[in-house]
Each structure stands twice: as structure tokens, then as C-alpha cells.
């Protein structure tokens with residue numbers, strides 16, 4: 001088993017000095033508004049995890065192509081920060097949060113070669129076909145109206161089109177919107193908070209892998225509440241902040257071999273260095289959506305989409321398969337015992353209810 005090849009990297013903060021950074025106190029929790037937090041991962045631990053990530057992926061890639069490595073190990077959230085949890089509601093988030101200008105600048109630099117866009121489109125289409133099938137059970141027959149916030153290269157939009165649905169993406173990215181249009185897919189080139197959508201018109205709005213990157217989810221939730229029909233659905237896919245917090249606790253307590261395996265499993269699920277703004281849990285999502293007129297109808301725990309491709313060494317591809325299968329089994333058992341937050345990722349389905 002490839003597990004023996006996992007590189008142990010020091011992660012515990014024991015004996016390390018905190019960096020001279022003015023952190024904390026400034027960020028209010030976007031779910032409950034509280035300021036009090038406890039630390040989940042220090043800035044030093046986060047930095048160690050980023051170094052670990054680079055080493056991890058470098059060892060698993062066939063080529064020494066720096067671009068291939070960058071794609072695996074570089075993240076949009078690459079400034080110095082720590083990860084905290086709100087003591088009021090448990091929301092996990094980055095502290096400090098980036099400014100709106102920083103976010104805009106980071107996303108504006110996203111640029112892809114044409115063949116890379118085509119490859120992403122193909123892999124995303126394969127990923128979203130089963131998700132569209134899962135969604136179909138919640139949608140009316142005929143030609144349901146479906147929107148996607150953060151449509152990226154259009155994989156989900158294309159899966160919707162195959163299902164015979166009327167699909168529109170919302171994405172401010174110029175390059176990806178151009179690409180979608182070249183595929184005949186409709187995209188509104190806007191941020192979710194400045195898009196004008198007809199009220200009470202959508203059967204479903206999907207937010208795959210974008211919700212956790214919104215600095216403030218409030219405007220997006222208000223758009224969902226206004227635009228989704230009563231009885232219609234919102235579906236959101238997020239990394240599980242509660243799962244990350246539990247993993248960090250386990251990393252500190254577990255003996256070295258267990259830590260190595262856990263870190264590798266976390267890395268195949270893109271959890272180390274927690275490259276997201278917010279780590280929601282089922283409870284914090286329920287609270288946010290509940291305040292905007294939604295009630296949860298289903299949750300699908302999941303692992304991250306497969307990362308291994310033709311650039312990945314065969315042993316590493318087997319390692320990914322094995323660790324993700326093992327995680328699904330453990331999380332499935334935990335869920336059956338009443339702990340649904342053991343999955344690293346989750347797809348959560350909400351129905352818009354009639355306001356009383």
C-alpha cells in the first residue's frame with residue numbers, strides 16, 4: 001500500500017512561536033454575528049500544511065511540469081491567515097478574511113489555456129451528470145428552469161441541457177463565460193449579488209463549490225429566496241468545516257503513522273491549509289437557509305471529485321481510490337450513528353417553503 005510512502009511533515013505547533021501578526025477580533029461570524037472564536041489551525045500550522053501539500057503532490061505527479069504542480073497545490077486563498085471556529089455557532093472560517101479587492105484581484109488572474117478549458121469541461125460534465133440525475137427527483141417534469149451560481153466552464157449547465165432543462169449560469173469570469181457561450185450555454189456575466197433575476201421563477205438554483213468562497217453569504221441567500229419558486233429547491237455543495245476541525249483535533253492527538261494516513265486522506269480531499277473562506281457544517285447551513293425561508297430536505301455526504309489523472313503516478317491513483325473509499329465507509333458508519341458531519345464534502349438540498 002502506498003501509505004508507507006506518505007511523507008510525514010511536522011504539523012504540531014509545539015515549541016513554535018506565533019508570528020507577529022495582528023489577527024483576530026476583527027471578523028464577525030457571518031452566521032450568528034459573534035466575535036468570540038477558538039483556534040482550529042494557527043498561521044504556522046497552515047503554512048506547514050501548504051508546504052506539505054506541495055511535497056505531497058510533487059511526489060505523486062509523473063512530470064516535473066511546474067504548471068501541473070501549481071494546479072494541484074496552489075490555491076486562491078494564499079495569504080497568511082489562521083482558521084478559527086465561532087464559539088457561538090461553530091462556523092469555521094479564515095481569520096483575517098481577505099478584502100473584496102483582494103478577492104476580485106485573485107479571481108481576475110485566473111486564466112486557462114484553451115485545451116485546459118476543454119479538459120476541465122469534459123471532467124466537469126462527467127462529474128455533474130450523476131448530480132443532475134440526483135437533482136431530477138426534486139424537479140417538476142417538462143422543462144424546469146435551473147440556474148447555477150458560479151458556472152465556471154459549464155459542466156453542470158451542459159448536464160442540465162442533456163436532461164432537457166432550461167439552464168442559465170451566473171459567473172463573473174470573462175474567460176469561462178466566453179468558453180460557455182462557445183458551447184452554446186447561457187451565462188449571465190455577473191456576481192450573484194448584482195444579478196437581476198425574475199422573482200419566484202426558478203425551479204432550482206445550484207451553488208456547487210462557490211458558496212464557501214462568498215465573503216458574505218447574505219446577498220446570495222436573498223437572491224435565492226427571491227428567485228426560487230415556493231416549493232422549488234436550492235442545492236449547495238460545500239467543504240465540511242466541522243469535519244476539518246475534527247481532523248485537526250485528531251492530527252494533534254494521533255500517533256505518527258495515523259497522522260500520515262489522515263493527512264494523505266485529507267489532501268486527496270483538499271482539506272489541508274483549508275483554502276476556503278468559510279467551513280460550514282450542516283447546522284450552520286441549516287440556520288442560514290432557515291432564516292431565508294428554506295427547509296432542508298436531503299444531504300448527501302461526499303468526498304472530493306477524483307484528482308488523479310494521466311499526470312498522476314499509478315501508486316498515487318490507487319492511494320486516492322483506497323483512502324476515499326475508506327473515508328466513505330467510516331463517514332457512512334458515523335452518519336448512521338447520528339453524526340452526519342464526518343464527510344469532507346456535502347451536497348445539501350433545501351426546499352423553499354411558504355412564509356408564514
Ligand SMILES: [Zn+2]
Nearest residue numbers: 029032086089
Ligand atoms: Zn457564529
